[in-house]
Amino acid sequence: AQKVTQAQTEISVVEKEDVTLDCVYETRDTTYYLFWYKQPPSGELVFLIRRNSFDEQNEISGRYSWNFQKSTSSFNFTITASQVVDSAVYFCALSEARSGGYNKLIFGAGTRLAVHP
Amino acid sequence: IAGITQAPTSQILAAGRRMTLRCTQDMRHNAMYWYRQDLGLGLRLIHYSNTAGTTGKGEVPDGYSVSRANTDDFPLTLASAVPSQTSVYFCASSATGDSSYNEQFFGPGTRLTVL
Numbered sequence: 001a002q003k004v005t006q007a008q009t010e011i012s013v014v015e016k017e018d019v020t021l022d023c024v025y026e027t028r029d030t031t032y033y034l035f036w037y038k039q040p041p042s043g044e045l046v047f048l049i050r051r052n053s054f055d056e057q058n059e060i061s062g063r064y065s066w067n068f069q070k071s072t073s074s075f076n077f078t079i080t081a082s083q084v085v086d087s088a089v090y091f092c093a094l095s096e097a098r099s100g101g102y103n104k105l106i107f108g109a110g111t112r113l114a115v116h117p
Numbered sequence: 118i119a120g121i122t123q124a125p126t127s128q129i130l131a132a133g134r135r136m137t138l139r140c141t142q143d144m145r146h147n148a149m150y151w152y153r154q155d156l157g158l159g160l161r162l163i164h165y166s167n168t169a170g171t172t173g174k175g176e177v178p179d180g181y182s183v184s185r186a187n188t189d190d191f192p193l194t195l196a197s198a199v200p201s202q203t204s205v206y207f208c209a210s211s212a213t214g215d216s217s218y219n220e221q222f223f224g225p226g227t228r229l230t231v232l
Contacts (some may be wrong), residue, residue, distance in 0.1 A: 033218055038168035045223035103211050103219055
């Protein structure tokens, strides 16, 4: 069965600290896609990254980096030198290639990150 | 500005009343979706539409209906609202509906309270 687990419900850090948000997924498919979305206090969901199951290269975008490890079924997200503007709820999501006719996204419960000055 | 609009922004509704949440996108995306967001549960798919004229059920469709008369609009209707439908509702769209590769773009959400 498909499942996404974000074990960290809330994380609190002080500005400039590095922080890693964990995401563990379950799927029986060999082809799938993983996503991270950010939900700032304003409420909208913002797409951050997509990764397919055949590409295990880590990705870096500014202060954001993602570590995809198929061996542990994890797709962790690290924010380096965190800033107050990073405060948000972050969602990890899974989409399988054989999804029964539609682009089915399975979301984790989310991790609320609070960055304090 | 291209994107997804939702209306109303928030609504308080008496139980038993009928309510339609509106969603419009101007990105010419084929696929559209309705999710509900509840604390501790993330987002769960209610209904989806791969293209105009077709709809399908998601994970939690009971008590909700949708229609897709054209590409841009995807209204969600609660025929007879119940308190358990109190939630934040998000409309989303993606370029195509049958490819899991496409990221979904989300509207700003509608906060619905059913009393």
